[in-house]
Amino acid sequence: MSTSAAAPVPSTGSTPSSPALAAALPELRARYEELRSRGLRLDLTRGKPSAEQLDLAEPLLALPGEGVHTDADGTDVRNYGGLLGLPQLRRMFAELLDVPVDQLLALGNASLTLMHDTLAYAMLWGVPGGTEPWSRGPVKFVCPVPGYDRHFALCEAFGIEMVTVPMTPDGPDAEAVAALVAEDPTIKGMWAVPTYANPDGAVVAEAVARRLVSMPAAAPDFRIFWDNAYAIHHLTEDEVKTANALDLAAEAGNPDRVLMYASTSKVSFAGAGVAFFASSPANVAWYTSHLKYQSIGPDKVNQLRHALFFGSAEGVREHMRRHREILAPKFRAVSEILTERLGDHGVATWTEPRGGYFVSLDVVPGTASRVVQLAQEAGIALTPAGATFPYGKDPDDRNIRLAPSMPPLEEVRVAMDGVATCVLLAAAEAAAVAE
Template identity: 80%
Template sequence: MSTSPATDAAVDPALAARLPELRELYTALQARDLRLDLTRGKPSAEQLDLSEPLLALPGEGVHTAGGTDVRNYGGLDGLPELREIFAELLGVPTAQLLAQDNASLRLMWDTLVQALLFGVPGGEGPWSQQGPITFVCPVPGYDRHFAICEELGIRMVTVPMTPDGPDAEAVAALVAHDPSVKGLWVVPTYANPDGAVVSEAVARRLASMPAAAPDFRILWDNAYAVHHLTEHATKTANAIELAAQAGNPDRVVMFASTSKITFAGAGVSFLASSPANIAWFKEHLSFRSIGPDKVNQLRHALFFGDAAGVRAHMDAHRQILAPKFSAVTRILAERLGDAGVATWTDPQGGYFVSVDVVPGTAARVVQLAKEAGIALTPAGATFPYGQDPADRNIRLAPSMPPLAEVEAAMDGVATCILLAAAELAQSASR
C-alpha cells in the first residue's frame, strides 16, 4: 500500500476564497444528471464474462471426481481436486482446507456462532457463557466483519491500520491481560479498504503474542489473496504456519473464496486452520449439512485445471481492473494535488481505494456526491457501528462501472471533496 502526501488536520483557510468557484463547479456537476455508483466492490460484467465457460461445465456425463459421484450426498470436506488447487494458492496443507458453498461470509458467521454456542478447542466452554466478549477490529476495516459482531452482540474495540497491517503492539496490549478479548479480524492481503498487506513481522507478532484468553482466535479473511493489480504478486504471510511454530496452532482460522474470481454469487468458499479446528468445525457443520455443492466444485476444478490456471485467470481480471484504479488515483492527484484536503491509497491489489478527507467532512462529501448522482459507501462504514470518530474516511469501489463512468464519478467526487473542505474553511473563518 502507498499513499499520497499526508493531509493536514486543519483545512487551509485560504480555501474559503474558492467557495464561489467550487459552488459553480458543483452546480454544473448536478446539471449532468449522473447516475453513477462506487458503493460496493462487485466484479463488473466484463469480469464475470471471463468465467462464462463455467456454465457449460462439468457437462453431461461428467460427474465423477476421485471416484466420487458429485451428484450424490457426502463429501463434507469438499472436492479434493479443488482443495488441492487452493491449498497451493493459500499455502496450507490440503488436509487442513475445507471447500464449501458460495459465501466465505457464511463460514465466518458459522465460526463465531459455533464458538458462542459450543466453545472452541482449547477453550473453557461456550463463549456465550463467559460474560461479554470482545473482538479487536483494525480500522478502517470491512463493514461486514463489524456487522457480524454487532448482530451477535460482540463488543468491538479498534486499533489503527498501518501499511504493514494492524498495529500489532496495540493488539498485543489489548489481548495480553483481558480474557474477554476473544478475537481479531484481519484482512491480510490488500485489506479492505486501504490495501494494506500484513508483513511477515506483524503476522509473526500476532501469531506469537501472549493472550489472556486461551481460546483467542484470529479470523484471517484472505479474500484478496490472488487479486493483484500489478505484475508483482504479493505473497501473503503464512499465519497458520507461524501460529503453529509459536505454539499456538489453533489461533488462526483462514477464510477465502472464489467470489471475486469466478461468479460472485455462485462460487466456492474455503476455511483453513489447524487439524483440531478443522475437526471442530466439521463436527458442528455435519448437523446442518450433508455436504457442499460438489457439482459446482467440480466445474471450478475443471475450469481452472491447477493453481497456474487460477493465476492466469486472475491476470485477465487485472487487465480489466488496473486501468480503473489508475484512473481513481490519477484524477484525485490531478484535481486535488497539493490542496491539503485529502490523502488516498494507491493499492497494489484488492478492490478498494481508501480516501481520508478533511476531518469533519466525510459525511458531507458523501451527501454532496449523492445529490450530484454519485453513490458512495456511507461515511463511517469502515468503522464499527458506522461511526468514524474523525468523520474522515471514505471507501471507493471502482470495480463495477465501466472505465468512463469511473472517470466521471471521480471527477465529481474530487469536486465534492473540495467543496466540503471550502465550506468548512468558510465556517471556521467566521
C-alpha cells in the same frame, strides 16, 4: 508519490490556508451545480466485479458437461457426502493459499457464511482450548480500522463488543493488539484481512503476522479470523505473497489461533463460487463436528465445474491476470484524477493499492459525511461515511471507501472527477465556517 500497498499518497505543493479555501467557495459551488445538472447515476459503493469480469467465467455455465459426473478421485458429484469438499479442488486452492490440503475445506459459495457459522459454533459450544461457550460471558473482538463493514456487522449481530486499533501499511498495529489481548480475557478474537486489506490495501508483513500469532493472550481460546479474501487479487505484476499465518502460529506454539477464510466470489461468479476454510487439525475437526449436523455435503457439482474450468492452480493465477487487465486501468484512473484534482490542495490523502478492490480516501476531518452527501445529490453513490468503522461511526468523520471495480472505465473517470469536486467543496465549506 508513495506506491506502497497502503501508505497514503501525500498532497503535493503548498497547502492553502483556510482563507484561501474559503475564498474559493463561490467558484466551487458553481462547479458543483454544473455537476448536479448532469443527472449522473454512478455507483462506487461496493467492490463488485464488473460484468466484463464476470464474463471471464462464462464457460463455467457449460460445465461439467453431459455425462461428466465424477472428479479426478472418482467421486460422483451428484450424490450425498463429501463433507470436506472435492479433493481435486482442495488441492488446487491449498497451493494457492499455501496451506496443507488436509487442513482445507471447500464448502458453499460465501466465505461470509463460514465466518458467521464459526462465530455461531463458538457462541454455542466454545472452541478448542476454551472451557465454555463464548455466549456465557462478555465477548470482545479487536477490529483494525479502517476495516471491513461486514466484519463489524457480524460482531453486532452476535452482540460482540468491538475494540479498535489502527491499521498501518504493514497491517494492524501489532503492539496495540498485543497490549489489549494480554490484559483482557474477554477478548476472544480479532479480524484481519492479510492481503490487500479492505479498504486501505495494506498487506500484513511477516513480522506483524509473527507477532500476532505469538503474542500472549489472556483468553486461552483467542482466535484470529484471517479473512484472506483478496489473496490472489493482484493489480500489478508484483503478486504479493501472504504471510503463512498457519505455519507461523504452529511454530509459535499456538497452532489453533488462526482461522483462515477465502473464496472465489471475485474470481468466478460472486453468487455461485466456492468458499474455503483452513486452520489447525484441531480446529478443522471442531468445525466439521458441528458442520455435519448442518450439511451432508457442499455443492460438489459446482466444485467440479470450478476444478474443470481452472484446471490447476496456475490456471487460477492466469485467470486472475485477466481480471487484472480489466481492473488495473480503473485504479490508475482513480489515482490520476485524485492527483490532478486534489494533489496541490492539501485536503486529502489516499492509498494506491497493489491489489484488492478498494481505495481508502481520507478527507478533511469532519467532512466525510458532507462529501458523501454532496456526491449523492450529484448522482454519485458512495459507501456511507463511517462504514469502515465499528457501529458506522468514524470518530474523525474522515474516511471514505472508494470501490471502482464495477462501473466501466469512463464512468469511473467521471465519478472520480465528481468526487474530487465534492471533496474540495466540503473542505471550502468547512474553511468558511472556521473563518
